[in-house]
Amino acid sequence: MDTRTERTRRALRDALFELAGERGFEAVSVSDIAERAQVNRSTLYQHYPDRDTLLAETLDEAATEAGVNLEAIVADLEGPTPEPVKLFMAHIAQHRDLYRSVLVDPGSPTFLARIRAKFSALIGAAVSLPEAAPPAGVPIDVIVSSVTGSIIGMISTWLESHPETGSDEAAEWIWRVALHAPGRME
Numbered sequence: 001m002d003t004r005t006e007r008t009r010r011a012l013r014d015a016l017f018e019l020a021g022e023r024g025f026e027a028v029s030v031s032d033i034a035e036r037a038q039v040n041r042s043t044l045y046q047h048y049p050d051r052d053t054l055l056a057e058t059l060d061e062a063a064t065e066a067g068v069n070l071e072a073i074v075a076d077l078e079g080p081t082p083e084p085v086k087l088f089m090a091h092i093a094q095h096r097d098l099y100r101s102v103l104v105d106p107g108s109p110t111f112l113a114r115i116r117a118k119f120s121a122l123i124g125a126a127v128s129l130p131e132a133a134p135p136a137g138v139p140i141d142v143i144v145s146s147v148t149g150s151i152i153g154m155i156s157t158w159l160e161s162h163p164e165t166g167s168d169e170a171a172e173w174i175w176r177v178a179l180h181a182p183g184r185m186e
Contacts, residue, residue, distance in 0.1 A: 055110070103152065
């Protein structure tokens with residue numbers, strides 16, 4: 001990607017973060033983002049099909065910049081909460097208001113679909129491990145969907161109802177639920 005394109009995309013992402021922090025994501029329009037980034041609306045649409053895609057890519061980029069790499073999780077079933085899970089939850093805590101606005105009703109369908117797909121891939125890989133022992137007769141995709149939905153629900157509930165709880169503790173909650181998914185109950 002050339003530097004001008006990267007600079008424009010960075011300006012759009014920064015504008016979205018700033019505006020969403022000031023007003024909440026739902027109150028931010030494409031025109032607001034373009035104006036703050038000092039570009040035309042058509043420029044925004046050259047880079048992103050809509051503001052939800054801009055949001056999803058902005059949050060992905062911010063997570064990557066924060067060092068989050070959920071794909072690097074090695075499921076040590078006896079070990080502590082992996083560092084990528086802690087980093088991800090710290091990233092969410094840093095942008096708590098924005099994540100709350102995209103995960104809780106009405107939320108962002110584009111972002112929810114993207115995060116659901118990421119979690120599903122990770123959970124699917126973990127449930128497919130020989131030591132996972134999923135319950136007989138329950139399709140793997142049903143287990144994956146259940147655990148993925150639980151994790152997204154836990155993050156949403158943490159953001160909404162437990163703001164006093166630190167990100168490390170919330171990461172521990174999520175890790176315990178993921179480890180004790182169907183087929184891993186002790």
